[in-house]
Amino acid sequence: MKFKKFTAGIALAGLVLGAGVSSATAAATEEKVTISKTITIWTFGDVIEPNLILQYKKVHPDIQLEIKKSDLAAMNGTDMTAACTSKTGPDLVAVEVQYSGKWRSYPKCFTDLKTMRTSSANTTMTTIFKTHKKGQDNYYDLDASGNRIKVANSNYYIDSTGAKVNVGSVKAGLSATSIKPNFIPWRWEQGVGHDGSVIGIPTDVGGMEVLYRTDLFVKAGLITAAQSKNGTGRDIVSKMWPTWDKFIATGKKYVSKLSAADKKKGVGFIDNVGGIFTAMLNQAKEKYYHDNGTDSGTIYAVNPKTKKKEPIYSFSPQIKAAWDNVIVADKAKIGTRTAQFSPDWPVGMNNGKFAVIMAPAWMMDYVKQQAPLTKGKWDVAALPGGGGNLGGTQLGITSYSDAKQEAWDFLSWYLAPEQQLQVFRTYGLFPSTKSIYNDASVKDYKDPFFNNAPVGKIYSTGILKLKPIFEGELNPVIDKAFGDGLGRVAAGKKTSAASWKITMDELKKLTRTAR
Amino acid sequence: MTTVVKPVKNRRPSWQKVGLGGYIALGFMAFLSVFPFYWMFVVASNGTEEVSKIPPALLPGPRFLTVIQHVYEVIPFNTALINTTIVGLVVAVAQVFFSALAGFAFAKLDFRGRRGMIVFVIATMMLPSQLGIIPLYILIAGWGWVNTLLALIVPALVTAFGVFWMRQVIDAQVPNEMLEAASIDGAGVMRVYWSIVLPIIRQSGFVLGLFSFLATWNDFLWPNLVLQSPDMYTAQVAVNQLKASYVIDYALNLGGAFMATAPLLLLFVFVGRRLVSGVMDGAVKG
Amino acid sequence: MSHVVANPSPRPKDKGRSKGAPTPWRQKKKPKEQAEFPGLRSLNGKWGYLFIAPFIIMFLIFGLAPVLYSTVIAFYQYDPLGEQTFIGLDNFMYLLDDSTFWTSIGNTFDIWFWSTFPQMAMSIGLAAVLRNRFLKAKTFWRTILLVPNITSVLAVAIVFGQLFGRDFGMVNMVLGWFGVPNVDFIENPFAAHIAIASMITWRWVGYNALIFLAAMLAIPDELYESASLDGAKSWQQFRYVTLPGLRNTITFVLIVGTIGGLQVFAEPLTLGGSTSGGSEHQFSTLTLFLYDQAFVANQWGYGAAIGIMITIIVLIISGINFLVTRALTTGEAK
Secondary structure, eight states, rough: HHHHHHHHHHHHHHHHHHHHHHHHHHHHHOOOOOOOEEEEEEEEEEEOOOOHHHHHHHOTTEEEEEEEEEOOOHHHIIIHHHHHHHHHSSSSEEEEEEHHHHHHHHHHGGGOGOOOOOGGGGSSSOEEEEEEEETEEEEEOOOSSOOOOOSSSSSEEEOOSSOOOEOOOOOOOHHHHHHGGGHHHHHTTBOTTTTOOOOEEEEOOOOOOEEEEEEHHHHHTTTOOOHHTTHHHHHHHHHHHHSSHHHHHHHHHHHHHHHHHHHHHHHOBBSTTTHHHHHHHHTTOSOOOOOOOOSSSEEEEEEEETTEEEEEEHHHHHHHHHHHHHHHHTHHHHHHHHTTTTTTHHHHHHHTSSEEEEHHHHHHHHHHHHGGGGGTEEEEEOOTOOOOOEEEEEEBBBOSOHHHHHHHHHHHTTHHHHHHHHHHHHHOOOSSSGGGGGGHHHHTOBGGGGGTHHHHHHHHHHHOOOOOOOTTTTTHHHHHHHHHHHHHHHHHOHHHHHHHHHHHHHHHTTTTTTO | OOOOOOOOOEEEEOGOOOOHHHHHHHHHHHHHHHHHHHHHHHHHHHHHOOOHHHSSOOOSSSHHHHHHHHHHHHHHHHHHHHHHHOOOOOOOOHHHHHHHHHHHHHHHOOTTTTTHHHHHHHHHHHHHHOGGGGHHHHHHHHOOOTTTTTTGGGGGOHHHHHHHHHHHHHHHOOHHHHHHHHHHHTHHHHHIIIIIIHTTTHHHHHHHHHHHHHHHHHOOOOHHHOOOOOOOOOOHHHHTTOOOEEEEOOHHHHHHHHHHHHHHHHHHHHHHHHHHHHHHHHHOOO | OOOOOOOOOOOOOOOOOOOTTTOOSSSSSSSSSSGGGGOOTTOTTTTHHHHHHHHHHHHIIIIIIIHHHHHHHHEEEOOOTTTTTEEETHHHHHHHOHHHOOOOHHHHHHHHHHHHHHHHHHHHHHHHHOOOOOOOTTTHHHHHHHHHGGSOOHHHHHHHHHOOOOTHHHHHHHHHTTOOOOOTTTTHHHHHHHHHHHHHHHHHHHHHHHHHHHHTTTTTTTHEEEEEHOOOOOOIIIIIHHHTTTTHHHHHHHHHHHHHHHTTTTHHHHHSSSSTOSSSSTTOOHHHHHHHHIIIIHHHHHHHHHHHHHHHHHHHHHHHHHHHHHHHHGGGGG
16 A cells, blocks of 8 residues: 555656657757857846847757856855855856955956956858937947947847847957946956956946836925826926935935824835935945055055054945934934835835835846836936945856856856947846946836936936045945844844944944955 | 443643643644744835835735745746756755765774764864865865856755764664674674664665755755856755845845745645654654 | 654563562553663674664764864864854854853753643643544554645745734634734744744644654553452552553653754744744744854854754753653552
8 A cells, every 4th residue: 555655756747758858859959050069157036038048049959058047145145155265156157236346356266357358259240239319229239349330230149040139249359358338347357356356247236216106296296197197207306405414304304294093104215325425425435445556445444533554344424324313314313113024015016105215226127026016107307416336247258167258258248338228128137237328218218107207317417426435345244234223223122322333243243254 | 211331531640631732732823833934925025115004014915926926026936946956855865865874883883083073073063164165165165166056966965964863763772682682683784774774774865865955945055155057056046146235125035035935835734744753753652 | 864753662571560469550660761771682783883884884974074074173263265263162162151052052942832732732642542442544544644744844834934924824813813912923932932833833833743643552441441340449559550651651752852953044044034043032942043153153163063052051951851742641649
């Protein structure tokens, strides 16, 4: 009896096996092209756009692209460390901005992309850009130093069936230096070591603006229904908060208009006031690290008061100001204390628990997916203080890759403006290639989900305002420690002063071996 | 008129009464046991916004097929199922075989260093596994096993936990008298192991095998690190490819989790009863 | 890697009943456990080396190498890709002085306590119901209770995260029906620990119930019958017949639960949402603390030192566990 059941189990496994094998053989007969090289890419989330991969496969049927998505923290942490230690792993890696400081300290894990040159593999295709001016399409190519040269229209290649396939192309002989002019300078710098070696080239840039609910703003009397409808509302709202103080004041006004029942339910102005801290700091010139001419930078600087070298976090007036601002906002009860990405967050988004989210470009797609019921009710206004950034990614080639040339050919193609334009259109990831910000499809891009706000224009304006900030290895850790510190105050566990002191102690521990 | 002699009323001793309370307790626990799986399915089949409403949707929605379709578009999920099954079966069989061998030796054979070794093995079992991942990767990479199923199979062939388990089982279930009798009859150690020990521990062996299979199936960190190509993925690595954003999309995540769990639930329907008796078998015998 | 729980079958020894004793059904303390069994002399022990060879070889390669690695780097300020400086016992000294370490110990024990004892009581209670001869649909109940055990912790942690949401979670919704205000399962340390403990309990309660059930079925019916005849109430029967019969099993479940409990990791990480363990480290268990220090704060050597401390703590606890349960379950029968 028992044995019978065991055989049933084996039969089940066999069934699964059988089904799989038949589909595997079916797939095998379709692909006949011999693969000359396999490029392994470690990535996360939406960094690599699958349709572009399909296009690349059409152009280079002999190149196999294997894309593996992992959880960001593990992939940019242990996984890459293990790979670099044993010199075995991916050919291309996606490094998120907050880890860029860490990996810049280990240039030996990456290939200096200045030394790479694109092969002629991609030149069978012709042009790269298309612009639309005065009702006319213009096509451009890049020369060796990255300048645009105008070419005739031939933005396609002929595939094996004879069909025209639109695709961007990259000329032979390009190095990282030649494509550098395409990119926003401060984003580019995040992938450059102090000896000038380029270990990563930026894909998207987060930017940071404010998403607000027009319907709730109308209800609170901050804007009129007509303003919300004709789109002038977003300018009025942006002008309402040129500074963070004004932002908090607006929040207070909003909260004061709430009904008693809403207040009891914990409804508020912004999802979480904690975000103000990093947003403010990112607008400063220096955050936790001082650029001292080394790859790792230093967390120490001379404190003008004591004239001694001390950790920047302990005396920087910007940091204290940002902290105090969050405390003020918290005391004013404008936040709902809903952590971003917690299970409560999307529910709150759908139910008007809060009317404002500070959001990088990549978050807009998330809002669309998680709160589709609020379609058209959102709009986008400028971030107080002007410009901000959260997140963004760069792609680099590992030093131990055995397909460096192929990887560079792919990388330079993938990060060419035309391909990045497609990533923007598909996922709303904002490209770092500034050369396309003036392209009609970015500049004039309006998103119906966000009340037809010119999302492309708003975000690109903010992004171009930013200055580079030195991203140190421990930036994410220090951010987290301050976040926890503010969390203690918000949860009513500690006073601001007591929590600040605990935070300083924790930071001392966390940075004890930092230079 | 025939008098039917009523059977003597079943006299149930007090310790054998099963009241309504007992059934309610069992029913409640059974509900709790299954609910998270049900919830996974509800979220996956409704999409996040449906469960983000107040009150949330509590019944399955229409979207589950979309999730399945999405899974099959993104990854060769059948291949992943095959890979996972292969790894799981090999690991399960090897675990049982090697663990029983060593467990038998540790439980019943007299050799020098026996006790010291088992204590040492148990002690090392307690070190958290997270730290071992880097040296393990270096080893596997050195042998060229990255991106092969060998990287999953070989380190799991026999584990300290399996040996410890088998030692306990054999110690408890195999009577010394039987072994003594057999050896007096002239049976060698191999013979004793093969024809006495193995048959007795069959059930417990099955349980160990099944739990090894489940553990292999659900393992994520290590396979996700060593496997590179989609055609090598295990089910858990495969469904992780669904994560389409910087952040958690609950519907997709739980949809993937459900897809990776469904085969196990199916397997459970077939072997659940056997698993239960296996878990308990050791005690009933003997 | 695989986390398997061994079967703690009680040894079916004769229960040492002595004729003429006033309450023969009371189980006495066993003589000396035969666990100290020296090995069968009649079988050639030399075969033992051959039998354990495959395991020992595999263990030396895959089990010991990582252990040695951790032990060595615990004495270094260690960066796997950069500088490695020998610093002696500094990591350990620093650790003893690190308040987060002590918070993590406190959290771990709190979670361990709330996930072990209520669970054990529930398991034994369930087993007592399941053992009943007249229970309907026996196999169905037994099987369904094992279901939580088969899926990955990670997936279940996401579900529980939703259930325990502060504003819109289902647990708070249900509590609301009884007039309980919303509990913040993230910021309130006690609530956070209960949430995690309930995840662990959910996973293991059915499994342990079966293990206790197995042990209960091994207790001969005659013991209960004679107890009943002596007029022992059901509680007394439970106290003096069932519980002593479960002694070995309780010890085992405790030890395994402790090893697992000290390695709780995925649940607090998913629920708390960060490796730092929340604003007051309320989610920081020892293993999460290790992970945070080694892989997020890049203090590899320090992480290894934490790992070694965890091992030492498990060893001590296992010893205490063993002694306490032995005293608890047999001490009464003097």
